[in-house]
Structure formats: C-alpha cells, structure tokens
Amino acid sequence: MTFRLKMMSAAAVLLAGTLAGPANAVTLKAVMHSDVKIVDPIWTTAYIVRNHGYMIYDTLFALDEKGEIKPQMVERYTESPDKLTYVFTLRDGLLWHDGKPVTAEDCVASIKRWGAKDALGQKLLTFVDTMTADDAKTFTVKLKSTTGLLLFGLAKPSSNVPFMMPKRVADTDPNTQISDFTGSGPFVLKTDEWKPGDKIVYVKFDKYKPRAEPASGLAGGKVAKLDRVEWLAVSDQQQAVNSLLAGEIDYLEQPATDLIPLLKEDKSIKLVDYNPLGLQYTLRPNHIIKPFDNPKARQALMYALNQKDFLEATIGNPDYYKVCKALFVCGTPLASEKGMEGLLESNFAKSKELLKEAGYDGTPIVLLQSTDLAALTNLAPVAKQLLEKGGFKVDMQSSDWQTVVSRRVRRDPANAGGWNLMLTSWVSADVLNPVMSGFVNASCDKAAFGWPCDAQMEKLRDDFAREPDPAKQKAIVEAVQMRQREEVTHVHLGQYYVPIATTSKVSGVLTAPAPVFWNMEKK
Amino acid sequence: MAAYILRRLLATIPVLLIVAVLVFLMLRLTPGDPAAVIAGDNASTEQIDLIRSRLGLDQPILVQFGIWAGHLLGGNFGESFFFKKTVAELILGRIEPTLSLAFVTMVIAVSVAVPLGVLAAYKQGTWIDRMVMGFSVFGFSVPIFVVGYALIYVFAITLGWVPVQGYQSISAGFGGFLQRLILPAVSLSVIYIALIARMTRASVTEVLGEDYVRTARAKGQVERIILFRHALKNAAVPIVTVIGLGIALLLGGVVVTESVFAIPGLGRLTVDAVLARDYPTIQAVILLFSVIYVAINLGIDLAYSLFDPRIRY
Structure with missing residues (x-):
C-alpha cells in the first residue's frame, strides 16, 4: 500500500469512527426480504409485516421446533x-x-x-x-x-x-390500520426512528418476561440478547450481498439463489437453514372460465407437469429444493402422498387424453408470468414448455408481479384482461392443513382468486376443522388429497428453501417458520 | 423582469393541470390494484373488495379525480395507501437525500466537466482532446448502475474506504454524509461530466475562433484569461442550458442510483410507490417533479442575462 493509500484509508477509518454508536450496546443490522411499509399484521398478510409482528408482539400459543403447540x-x-x-x-x-x-x-x-x-x-x-x-x-x-x-x-x-x-388497539376495525404500535413482545418499535424506505428500528424491551424453557421454534423463552435491531431497506439484492460481505450488515434474510455461491466462498459468512419447511411453488388454474372450468382439463395439468423441472429451473441446487407430492408439505405430521400416485410425472399422453375428454378446442390459455421476482420468473417458461408437450396451447403473458397480483383477481375472460393460469409460491407454514391452505378453499365466490367451487372439498375442510384427533385429521387430509386428484384446486410444484445469511459474529438463529430475532447474539 | 417571472409562473398553472390530469388518468388506466397489493396473497376476494372500497377505488374515476383535485387545491396531497403517513410527510422526509445527491453530483460534474471541456477545446486535436472526448463517449455509453457497481467493488469492497450503501443526513455529521454520498454522486456524475464536457468543448472551440479572441491574443493577453474570462463567458449560454437540463434529467437519474445505493430519497419513493401502485404518492411526486422542471427552466432563462447582457426580459 502506498503512503497516499494509507492516508486515505486512515481518513476513511476516522470518518467511519464518527458513525459509531455507544460502545457496549449490541446492534444487529439486517436486510429483510422487503421494506416494512405497513405495520399492522392483522390488516395485511404480507410476510414482512408478519415478521415485524414477531418483533413487537407476543402470542398466546406457539409452535416449537417440532411443530408442537406450546x-x-x-x-x-x-x-x-x-x-x-x-x-x-x-x-x-x-x-x-x-x-x-x-x-x-x-x-x-x-x-x-x-x-x-x-x-x-x-x-x-x-x-x-x-x-x-x-x-x-x-x-x-x-x-x-x-x-x-x-x-x-x-x-x-x-x-x-x-x-x-392492548384492547384499545385491538378494538380498531380490522379493515382499518392501527396507529398505536404497543405490543408485549421482546422488542419495542422505535416509532421516532422508523423511516419507510430507509429503516425500521427495534430496541430490546427490558421488562419482557421470557418463559423459563429454552427457545424452540416460535415457542419457549424469547430472550432478547440484542439491544437494538435495525432492518435496513436495501432493495438491490447484489448490494445487500455486498453489504454483508463488507460487514456493513450482519444478517440477510433471503439472499438470491444465484448469489449464494458468492456467499459460500466467504469464510466470514454463515448460511443458516432456519426454515425446514421452506416454501412451496404452486400453479393456480382459474376455475370459472374455459378450459379449466372443466375438471378434466385441470387433471390434465396434474399429468403434464412435474416438480423437478420447475425446481431445477428456479432453484437449481438440490440442497435447496425437495420434490414433494404431499399437498400439506413434507416433513409435517400431515404429510402424505396418498392420492398423488401417477401424478406430477409429466405423462403427456395421459394429459392429451384428458384434454380430448374435456373437449379442449385448442384456444391458447393465458399463463401469467411475473418478470421482476427472481424466485418466480423462471416458472412460467417451464410451465409453458411442459403444457405444450401435454397438448395445451399456451399464451405466456409477462408483466411485473404487482400487475399479476391485480390481474389475478379479475374474473373476465382470458382474452379480455383475465387469465387461465398463474404461478406463485407459499410459505409452507401457511399451507399446513386444509383449513389454512388458501388454495384448497373451494367455497366458490368466497374462495381466493381462481375461485374453485366444490361442496365435497368444503365438507372435508369442515370435517377437518371439527376433528380434534390428530390421527383422524390425517385420514381427512388423505381424503382431501384423493378429492384433489379429481378436483385439482391447484397444482403444487415442490418445496424449496432459502437460507438466512449472517456474518460469523452472529449466532443463535432459531429454526422456525418465520425469521425471529430473540435468542440471537452478536459478538 | 418581474413581469416576465410572473408571466412564466402563471404559465405553469395549465402545465401542472395537464400533468395532474394525465398522471391521474394514466395511473387508473394502467394495470394494477393497490387493494390486491395491500391485502396480500392470503386475502379473499371479499377482503380485497373491502379494502378497495375503503380506499375509495370503487368510485367512478371522475369522482375519484374530483376528490383528489379538491384536496390538492386545499394543499392536501392525501394519505399514502401503504404508509400510515400523509404524502406531504413522506415527500418531506425523502427530499433531503435527493437534493443532496443532486447537488453533490452537479458540483462534481460542473467542476470536472467545464475545465475538461475548456482544456479539450484549447488543446483541440491533441491527445488530451481525444482523451476527453473518449471519456465522454464512455460516460454516455456505460449505464449508471454499471459504474456504480464497479466503484463499489473497488472502493467499498476491495479497499473498504467508503460504505457499500446507505445515507446519513448532513445533520448527523458532515463526514458521514460525504462518506456515504461520494460513490453515488460520482457514479451519477459520469454521464453529466460527459455531457457538459462535450458541450463546453464545442462552445469554447467556436468562441476561440472569434475575432475578439484573436484581438485579445494580439494584445498579449495571457491564455488563462483569454480562456476563462473571454472564451468561457461567451460560450456560457449553451453550457448553462445543458447544466440546467442536466439538473432536470438528474431527477430521473436518481431513481436508479438511489435504488443501487439504498438512499432513501424521492427516486426510491417513486419506485416503491409505482411497484405498490400507491396512487396518491405517485401523483404527488410527479407533480412535484413537474414543478421542479418548470422552476429549473425558469432559472436557466433568467441565468442567460447574467452571461449575456444583450438578453433582457
């Protein structure tokens, strides 16, 4: 290093010194998968708001690492x-x-x-x-x-x-956002430091009384070992990874899959597989318009597609994906492959046969492709290729994700701004049983977009809701899967996992269906 | 002069009205549903409809426009669909980083580009001229984000002199402010250095061929005075025009730069608002940008008279 370089480095260090906070307070800087814009976890289902909820609120019960209710x-x-x-x-x-x-x-x-x-x-x-x-x-x-x-x-x-x-907050109309962010969780929201688009700041709640048991999943003692947690809004994935490599942040919630090799090369970075349930890719047909108003055409989807092609195209590394035919997620008590025999194996001949029986006239089906979410972009081209081999004609229409979000709720014909097929992914913790899983809901107009309508499926969901016995619940789940074989509310396309990346200074990341910051330490 | 300024200010009213109508209509006509975005993936159709109704998006477009325009006339930009804040609050919170970035960028661009352009004109046809023009072509050709990533790799990751991303307000310390702003400002200034240097070179080259420059040389005037007092001042009108247009264009440029460097300014607010279909915020930001464009144009016109006494209003 030349003298000039040394001088410039020293100046930079001096400048950096002016940015440092109090010496003994432990601050962890994280980049989450999104910026926090809304802070009412009941008003919206956005996952970033759920994560925020776990920081400042507490729950009456919680699932531990094994998925047991505590x-x-x-x-x-x-x-x-x-x-x-x-x-x-x-x-x-x-x-x-x-x-x-x-x-x-x-x-x-x-x-x-x-x-x-x-x-x-x-x-x-x-x-x-x-x-x-x-x-x-x-x-x-x-x-x-x-x-x-x-x-x-x-x-x-x-x-x-x-x-x-608090009651004064909970009495707010559920369709109106709350404006009082008082919780009872292990961290407190610093409202004066929350700048949407920049950062959201939490500090340790000193009076929080954790349970005596050790932390396990979302249950057990929620001991806050960090004094301050800052979630920085960094929208550029490359920059988030650069910041982690440079040590400017300590924690990156969802590094892009293609950047993981870069992180693996650096010995100061740890990749933590915190969520063993991962996420599940899903294809949703629109049940209210042709051709998928006919169950035969929907069954053809189950035959034409296979999970591995989707997972290879989007995730690539088998360490981070799992072919899984269980509708309610592999690795859970309700996991079963019953009813899925012979499906999702790209049997194109069977798909064509079913399409013939359905009277499919060759009208191109509109497949929505999201182009701005890396985790979803490659799904649609794979679907198009497999479906065309299975006898469909496919019109893949590309747009940003928010356009897909707004278009998928339209009930118009596909050639008038509507749609036939769209692809998305679910956090597996949201699809653990037939009542939770939004896409199994087949209550016609009250169901989620795609609007499946099947009284038998609804009866099974009601049966599940009434049944407290786990063994009998599993039998109902298997009946749901048998019914799904006929009804095909949606097609599940396999599970995948996104690790958390942290610097080696961070420890205590819990295995849980959502990223949480209690129990975590930074040296 | 005062009458001219008043006339120009009055002329902005129809411009802003047209912008307001166009922005409002374009947003409503492009695909997108803020209610579906807010509700999230698990929401039922009923819940989305309820949110749409709460936001007033189920009203006819004319009624929606009437409500928005009414609020606007009362100085109220409305409330963001997403942030639990008024749009005015959001914009005020984001304006400092953008203005800081724009200011530092233009300071760097002008202080580098004008001397380079003058030098290239003075050394026309030499290797210095070719170097400056070569740099100009480079500056025009390379996207801002590529320059940004390259600078980050060298100065932030490899050398560790400056942070990779982020912004610190000037009120929290000038050192940190400059340390975090220098890379984005340099990245963003490259294209403006190219633009202004090229224009400066062309203008000064033309002026250097004028009779009064030859006369100054014949009188034995030193080259520095000839260049900067005679040539540059007389070449200033087109250069000022380009700088002014550059400032206006800069507002567009900060969108990319702020995203790459995670600067919480108006550029990122615009991107976030567009992606989330946050109509009140998009409308207000575009109106604000329009006002700034009009103000900059007025400023450029007024600046002409400083450099050329023949121009009078």
Whole structure:
C-alpha cells in the first residue's frame, strides 16, 4: 500500500469512527426480504409485516421446533371433558410496552380482531359460542362443537398470526390500520426512528418476561440478547450481498439463489437453514372460465407437469429444493402422498387424453408470468414448455408481479384482461392443513382468486376443522388429497428453501417458520 | 423582469393541470390494484373488495379525480395507501437525500466537466482532446448502475474506504454524509461530466475562433484569461442550458442510483410507490417533479442575462 493509500484509508477509518454508536450496546443490522411499509399484521398478510409482528408482539400459543403447540403467553389452560370449554390463564408479569399489564380482556379483543380477518380465524370463530374475560388473567372460550382449530389457531405461525394487542388497539376495525404500535413482545418499535424506505428500528424491551424453557421454534423463552435491531431497506439484492460481505450488515434474510455461491466462498459468512419447511411453488388454474372450468382439463395439468423441472429451473441446487407430492408439505405430521400416485410425472399422453375428454378446442390459455421476482420468473417458461408437450396451447403473458397480483383477481375472460393460469409460491407454514391452505378453499365466490367451487372439498375442510384427533385429521387430509386428484384446486410444484445469511459474529438463529430475532447474539 | 417571472409562473398553472390530469388518468388506466397489493396473497376476494372500497377505488374515476383535485387545491396531497403517513410527510422526509445527491453530483460534474471541456477545446486535436472526448463517449455509453457497481467493488469492497450503501443526513455529521454520498454522486456524475464536457468543448472551440479572441491574443493577453474570462463567458449560454437540463434529467437519474445505493430519497419513493401502485404518492411526486422542471427552466432563462447582457426580459 502506498503512503497516499494509507492516508486515505486512515481518513476513511476516522470518518467511519464518527458513525459509531455507544460502545457496549449490541446492534444487529439486517436486510429483510422487503421494506416494512405497513405495520399492522392483522390488516395485511404480507410476510414482512408478519415478521415485524414477531418483533413487537407476543402470542398466546406457539409452535416449537417440532411443530408442537406450546403455551407462550398462557401459563396454563384447562379443557373440559366434553372438549367444549377452555379456560386460559395468562402468565404473571406480562406487560405492554407502555408498562401496563396484559389482561385477559386484551387477549379476547385481540382474538376477535384476528378472527374477523384471518381465514382460519374466521373458521375458528364459527365454532366459538362465547369468549369472555373472567378476571384480569383468565378468559374462557366456550365452543358450540368440538374443533381442533382452537389451540392450533392460537398458535398459527404465519400470516395472519394471532398477535396480542392492548384492547384499545385491538378494538380498531380490522379493515382499518392501527396507529398505536404497543405490543408485549421482546422488542419495542422505535416509532421516532422508523423511516419507510430507509429503516425500521427495534430496541430490546427490558421488562419482557421470557418463559423459563429454552427457545424452540416460535415457542419457549424469547430472550432478547440484542439491544437494538435495525432492518435496513436495501432493495438491490447484489448490494445487500455486498453489504454483508463488507460487514456493513450482519444478517440477510433471503439472499438470491444465484448469489449464494458468492456467499459460500466467504469464510466470514454463515448460511443458516432456519426454515425446514421452506416454501412451496404452486400453479393456480382459474376455475370459472374455459378450459379449466372443466375438471378434466385441470387433471390434465396434474399429468403434464412435474416438480423437478420447475425446481431445477428456479432453484437449481438440490440442497435447496425437495420434490414433494404431499399437498400439506413434507416433513409435517400431515404429510402424505396418498392420492398423488401417477401424478406430477409429466405423462403427456395421459394429459392429451384428458384434454380430448374435456373437449379442449385448442384456444391458447393465458399463463401469467411475473418478470421482476427472481424466485418466480423462471416458472412460467417451464410451465409453458411442459403444457405444450401435454397438448395445451399456451399464451405466456409477462408483466411485473404487482400487475399479476391485480390481474389475478379479475374474473373476465382470458382474452379480455383475465387469465387461465398463474404461478406463485407459499410459505409452507401457511399451507399446513386444509383449513389454512388458501388454495384448497373451494367455497366458490368466497374462495381466493381462481375461485374453485366444490361442496365435497368444503365438507372435508369442515370435517377437518371439527376433528380434534390428530390421527383422524390425517385420514381427512388423505381424503382431501384423493378429492384433489379429481378436483385439482391447484397444482403444487415442490418445496424449496432459502437460507438466512449472517456474518460469523452472529449466532443463535432459531429454526422456525418465520425469521425471529430473540435468542440471537452478536459478538 | 418581474413581469416576465410572473408571466412564466402563471404559465405553469395549465402545465401542472395537464400533468395532474394525465398522471391521474394514466395511473387508473394502467394495470394494477393497490387493494390486491395491500391485502396480500392470503386475502379473499371479499377482503380485497373491502379494502378497495375503503380506499375509495370503487368510485367512478371522475369522482375519484374530483376528490383528489379538491384536496390538492386545499394543499392536501392525501394519505399514502401503504404508509400510515400523509404524502406531504413522506415527500418531506425523502427530499433531503435527493437534493443532496443532486447537488453533490452537479458540483462534481460542473467542476470536472467545464475545465475538461475548456482544456479539450484549447488543446483541440491533441491527445488530451481525444482523451476527453473518449471519456465522454464512455460516460454516455456505460449505464449508471454499471459504474456504480464497479466503484463499489473497488472502493467499498476491495479497499473498504467508503460504505457499500446507505445515507446519513448532513445533520448527523458532515463526514458521514460525504462518506456515504461520494460513490453515488460520482457514479451519477459520469454521464453529466460527459455531457457538459462535450458541450463546453464545442462552445469554447467556436468562441476561440472569434475575432475578439484573436484581438485579445494580439494584445498579449495571457491564455488563462483569454480562456476563462473571454472564451468561457461567451460560450456560457449553451453550457448553462445543458447544466440546467442536466439538473432536470438528474431527477430521473436518481431513481436508479438511489435504488443501487439504498438512499432513501424521492427516486426510491417513486419506485416503491409505482411497484405498490400507491396512487396518491405517485401523483404527488410527479407533480412535484413537474414543478421542479418548470422552476429549473425558469432559472436557466433568467441565468442567460447574467452571461449575456444583450438578453433582457
């Protein structure tokens, strides 16, 4: 290094020194998959808002690393012999960020707001007869009939998560955004430092009382070991990786798959497979217009496609994907391949045969392609190629993701701004059973875009909701998959995994369906 | 002069009206549904419809325009669909990084480009001239983000002199402010250096052939005075025009630069708002940019009289 270079380096170090904060406070800087624009995790299902929710709110129950339901804010609960009355008692010492105690009334109001908005919550509330606060720490839920949804619903790990809020906040109309961000979670939102498009800042909630058990998944002791967490808004993936390599940030939630080799080369970077359930690619047909208003045409999709081609084209590295025919995610208690025999194996002859039976007239089907989300862009060309081999004519129409989002809710004919097929991906934690999974919902106009309409599928979903016995739940799931073979509400195209990248200074990243920052340390 | 400024300011009213109508209509006619974006993937059709209704997007376009225009006349840009903030608050929070970036970029561009252009004109036909013109071609040809990534690789990752990304307000310390702004400003200035240097060279070359320059030389005037007092001043009108247009174009350029360097300015706000179909924010930002364009054009016209006394308003 020349003298001039040394001098310039020294000047840069001096400048950098002026940026440093207090010496002993531990600050972790992270780049998440998106900037936080909305901060009401009940108002929207956006995953970044769910992640924000886990920072500042707490839940009554939570799933541990094994996917088992564990009490979180709840100290204990009792279940009546007829399984119709549940009494929940809150833990001692739970406080809101404003210092006031968490009460049973707050929890009842929070469950009501969540239940008014979330699909599983709505289903759950149809089983609830009354929900009342008995005293400051106890509330009782009386059910009209038995259901396995109560505890699972209160432990729901992904959007919308039933986060607890003070009653004054939870009383907000669920379709209006909240403006008071008081939670009772392990971190507090620094509203004065939140600059949308720049960063959102959380600081440790000193009065948070964690459970005594060690942290496991989303359950156990939520011990905040960081004084301050900053989520920086860096939209450029290359720059996010550069920042991690340069040590300017400590944590990158979703590095682009093609940049992972760059991170693997650097010994100061760790890749953490935090979410063993990963995500699931999905193809959704539009059930209300031709040709997919005919089940035979939808079945042809199941025969023409195969998962490996999609996963190879989008993820590439087999370490980060899994061919999985289980509709409700491999590696979970409800995983089963029953009903999927012979499907998703690119049997083009069978696909053509079914199309003939469906009376498909060769009209090109409109396949929507999103071009700006790296994880989705390559899916549509693969689908086009396989479907054309399977006897379809395909008109692939490309646009940005938000255009796809707005177009997919249109019910117009495909040649008038509507659509026939679109591709997306789900966080697996959102599709763990037939009630949660938005695409299995076949309630016609009330279903998600694509609008499948099948009374038998809806009956099976209701049966699942009523059934508290896990073994019987699995039998219902298998019946759902048998029905799915006929009805084809959607086509699942395999699971994939996106690791978290951190610097080697960071440890304690938990294995969970959502990225959380308690238990994490930075040396 | 005052009458001229008043006339020009009055003339901006129809311009802004046309911009307002066009922006409003174009946004409504392009595909996109803020309600679907807000609701997220798990939302049912009912929930999306409810959000659409809350945002007033289920009203006829004329009614929507009437409401927006009414608020605008009262000085209210409305509330962002996404951020729990007014659009005015959002813009105020984002204007400093953009103005800082634009200012530092133009300072770098003008202070490098004008001397280079004058030098190239003075040394016309020599290797210096060819180098400057070669750099100009490079500056025009290479996209801003490529220059940005190259500079980041060398100065941020390899040498570690400056941060990879981010912005620090000047109020938090000038050192940090400059340290974080220098790479984006240099990246963005390359194309303006190319543009202004080329224009300066052409203008000064033309002026150097004028009789009064020959006369100055015949009187024994030193070359520095000839170049900077006589030639550059007389060549200034087209150079000022290009600089002014450059400032206006810069507002477009910052969109890419702010995204690459994660600077929370108006450029990124525009990109975020467009991707999310945040209509009130897009409308306000484009109106603001229009006002700035008009103001810059007026400023350029007024500046002419400083350099050429023959121009009077």
